[in-house]
Amino acid sequence: MSSSAFLPALLAILLGGLATAALAEPSPARRKELIHLVRQDCGSCHGLTLQGGLGPALLPATLAGKPVEGLVATIIGGRTGTPMPPWHRFLAEDEAQWIVEKLMAGFPE
């Protein structure tokens, strides 16, 4: 790449990256909805406090080391033969990703 094209190219990559990140991050209103969904709906099996119930705990210690893609797939597609239903009607994949990231870090109230 010639030196004159380098800076615009770099800017394009950075902006593209920022744009992608902005799309993936839910809006503040949507975030509230997702937090409510996880605590109340997921929580009906995984516990309001996410410490488990019929379903396993969803605490950072429990999820540590698990592959994020697998957890996202579990949320979106469910687990056949178990009480875990698919949530694809209610969640986009990037929202499920956001949820998994938050669960692994310590889910907000």
Add this chain to the structure above:
Amino acid sequence: MKRIMQLLLSGLLLTLLSACGGMQVRGTGDLGLVVERASGHVTLVNTSSGKPYARIGGLGDLSHASVVYSRDARYAFIFGRDGGLSKVDLLEARVVRRIMQSGNAIGGSISQDGRIVVAQNYTPGGIKAFDSETLELLSEVPAEYEPGRFSKVVGLADVPGNKFAYALFDGGEIWVSDFSDPKRPVTRRFPAGLQPYDGLVTPDGRHYLAGLFGEDGIALLDLWQPEKGGRKILEKYGRGEEKLPVFKMPHLRGWSVAAGRLAAGHRPPRGAGCRCDDLEGNRPCGGQGSAGVRHGQSRRPPDLGQLRLPRQRLGAGDRHPDGQGGADPATGQGRAAHGIHAARRGGVAVGAR
């Protein structure tokens, strides 16, 4: 002088006595309890005045909790998610006993004679029996359905004769434990089906039903003729239709049955709203169906004739195994057995599982 002293002393004695018995004498039939899931408190309410009268904390994790009441209706036994079991005096508005009995608990029940409180646990899988007076552990029945494999216990209900019926979610069985000798329970096992998720006892105390999550149908056990074993009912309900996801494990409790008929949930025809098949026929209800049968397209209600459970009556083949007889021949009323007592009492949050 002596007389004055006597009068003074009597007066003093009366004052002291009335101070000691300071609590007003009142009944408890209209007192109830509301579990605050998020805050870990219970609020005690007077359902006659419609007002709360106390709030109690220190009850651990109540994010899922259920309650049963003592036979004299004075005490509430609260089973908390974290395995806490608390005995609360509704009159004095305080916790009188509290223990931690398991790692993950779902609820409990109390014996018909009020002496034994039983908790049903996910971890460790099984049930534990406690003296209702002291909460001393009397015995336990681990839900070991295969060597080394312990199941979550669901659907615990008290049945006549100091017995308790319950289902094993992972084990796919219905168990009945007899606590006639509270320290040495005797347990019988019956096959149920895939993943029973909750259970109920019919108002006449005769039948235990366990809803099945893993397959269509409901497991039924005639407690008066247990030697006949369990059988399945409603197997055809929803069979062959599209399986729909279940977003919250339903409840199946005593209030689902009335006059021998089971209210079963029903998928709305084209979003018309949910309907329950109850005594009168289709009737709209809010939310998802109450029985955990899976169902697909709208269809005519199932033939509830299959569910018309025999009314309690003494007669050939209808003997109560204890020989105590079920029904009063004059009224046909039988003894009720329920996992939920004092249904008139105030709300308990059982929204989770």
